[in-house]
Amino acid sequence: QVRLVESGGGSVQDGGSLRLSCAASGSTNSLCMAWFRQAPGKDREGLAQIDTDGNTNYAAPMEGRFTISRDNGMNTLYLQINDLKPEDTAMYYCAAEEDYGGTLDLVEYEYHTWGQGTRVTVSS
Numbered sequence: 001q002v003r004l005v006e007s008g009g010g011s012v013q014d015g016g017s018l019r020l021s022c023a024a025s026g027s028t029n030s031l032c033m034a035w036f037r038q039a040p041g042k043d044r045e046g047l048a049q050i051d052t053d054g055n056t057n058y059a060a061p062m063e064g065r066f067t068i069s070r071d072n073g074m075n076t077l078y079l080q081i082n083d084l085k086p087e088d089t090a091m092y093y094c095a096a097e098e099d100y101g102g103t104l105d106l107v108e109y110e111y112h113t114w115g116q117g118t119r120v121t122v123s124s
Contacts, residue, residue: 001113002026002075004094009118016084016122022077022094022115029072032099034111035079037090037120044093046106048079052099057106084122091117 008020020035034049048058048068056068067080077094095111097104104110 002028002031002096004096004113004115006092006094006115006118009092009120011121011123012084014084014086014122014124017080017082018084018120020079020081020092020094020118020120022079024075024077024096026075027072028070028075028077028096030099031096032104033070033077033094033096034104034106035066035068035077035092035094036108036111037088037092038117039087039090042090044108046108047092049104049106050077051104059106081120084120086122086124088120089122091119093117 003025006022032051035047036044038044047062050056050068069078094115096113097111
C-alpha cells in the first residue's frame with residue numbers, strides 16, 4: 001500500500017491560485033486518485049478524481065476553478081485551484097484506490113488510502 005504526502009497548501013488572498021501536490025511512495029500506475037477537502041465543522045467532500053486512463057470527474061461546484069492531473073512517471077497527483085475564495089479554506093487530502101476498471105464514486109468510502117492533508121487558508 002502506498003503512502004501519500006500532500007504539499008503546496010498555504011495562506012493566500014482571495015482570487016489567488018495554488019497548486020497542490022500529492023507524492024506517492026510507490027507506483028501510481030494502477031491507482032484511481034482523488035482530492036477531497038474538509039472545512040472546519042463540515043464533512044469531507046470530494047472535489048475531483050482521475051482514473052488510470054486520465055479520465056477526470058469533478059464535483060459540480062468545482063468545475064472551472066479546479067483542475068486535477070497526474071504524472072505517473074513522478075508518482076504524483078496535482079490539484080490546480082484558481083480564483084480561490086474564503087470558502088475554499090479547508091484541509092485538502094489526496095486519496096487513492098486500486099482501479100479495477102469499475103467506476104468509483106467521488107465519495108470518502110470508496111477510497112482507502114489517504115494522505116495527512118495540506119491546509120489551505122484563503123483570506124478576503
